[in-house]
Amino acid sequence: MKGFIWGALGLTLAGTVPAGAADLSYGSRAPYTVNQPLDVYSWAGPYLGGNLGYEWGSVGNNPTKPSGFVGGVTAGYNWRNGPWVIGVEGDIEATGADDTFAPWKFSNPWFGTLRGRAGYTFGNVLFYGTAGLAFGELKGQTFGLNESHTTAGWTAGLGAEVSLAPKWSAKIEYLYVDLSDSQFAITGVSNGYRFGTIRAGVNYHF
Numbered sequence: 001m002k003g004f005i006w007g008a009l010g011l012t013l014a015g016t017v018p019a020g021a022a023d024l025s026y027g028s029r030a031p032y033t034v035n036q037p038l039d040v041y042s043w044a045g046p047y048l049g050g051n052l053g054y055e056w057g058s059v060g061n062n063p064t065k066p067s068g069f070v071g072g073v074t075a076g077y078n079w080r081n082g083p084w085v086i087g088v089e090g091d092i093e094a095t096g097a098d099d100t101f102a103p104w105k106f107s108n109p110w111f112g113t114l115r116g117r118a119g120y121t122f123g124n125v126l127f128y129g130t131a132g133l134a135f136g137e138l139k140g141q142t143f144g145l146n147e148s149h150t151t152a153g154w155t156a157g158l159g160a161e162v163s164l165a166p167k168w169s170a171k172i173e174y175l176y177v178d179l180s181d182s183q184f185a186i187t188g189v190s191n192g193y194r195f196g197t198i199r200a201g202v203n204y205h206f
Contacts, residue, residue: 007161033199038150041072041124043161044080049203053175055108057195058139060181064106068096070197076117083121089130093111097195103142108193113155124163131156134177138193142186144148149182159205169203 009115058069078085091113091152098107112135119128134155139148159173174196181192 012083020080025091040067041121042080043085043121043126043163043205045079045171045206046075047203047205048075049171049201051091051093051171051199051201053197053199055095055195056198057108057177057193059099059106060194061189062104062140062187062191063101064104065101066099066106066108066193066195068098070095070097070199072112073160074201074203076203080121081090081177084122085117085119086129087128089117089118089181093197100133105141105186106191107141108179108195109137109138109139109148111179113175113177115155119161125159126163126169127160128159128161129157130173130175132160134179135195136179138182138191140184140186140191145186147184147186151180151182153177153179153192157160169205170201170206171203172200173200174198179200 012116028121048202052071055070058065066159070093072091074089074091076087076089078087094110107149113132115126115132116129117130132155134150135150135152137148137150139146155175157173157175157176159171161169163169176196179193181190184191
């Protein structure tokens with residue numbers, strides 16, 4: 001009788017140990033997960049913004065040097081690959097840049113650009129270069145006569161943008177703009193406008 005009891009107990013323990021071992025083995029294979037923090041400085045995607053600044057330049061074949069405040073709106077889209085950010089950006093600006101010399105007055109009522117951007121990120125700061133198409137109006141006045149021409153040209157510049165929050169960033173940027181020459185009847189020569197502008201702005205990222 002004792003032999004029967006000990007044999008039954010042994011069989012019971014033999015069946016229990018593998019089951020427990022199996023449970024321990026299964027638990028060791030449970031998936032291990034890590035909560036990845038959200039990259040609030042991703043830069044990728046569309047954005048809209050506004051800017052204010054100042055421009056100064058000169059009119060070709062004329063002594064005037066228009067300058068004044070500038071302000072406008074910006075829209076763009078970024079792609080990111082590691083620390084590199086590339087994108088496209090366009091803006092349209094209203095300006096108060098003008099100058100009068102003797103009988104001549106020239107002004108630049110507005111201009112716009114369509115540019116590519118390429119930059120490198122350091123934490124929440126993006127340093128970038130930009131270049132592309134520029135277009136705008138050059139207006140001339142003399143002795144009560146007015147004449148204006150809208151021309152295209154090119155632009156290039158540098159900037160830095162810092163992420164302030166998951167959806168907001170601020171930037172400072174310098175652009176050089178060259179609007180091509182066109183023939184003005186009131187001056188009898190070709191006149192164009194070349195200028196630099198420095199501006200600060202904020203962008204909202206979607």
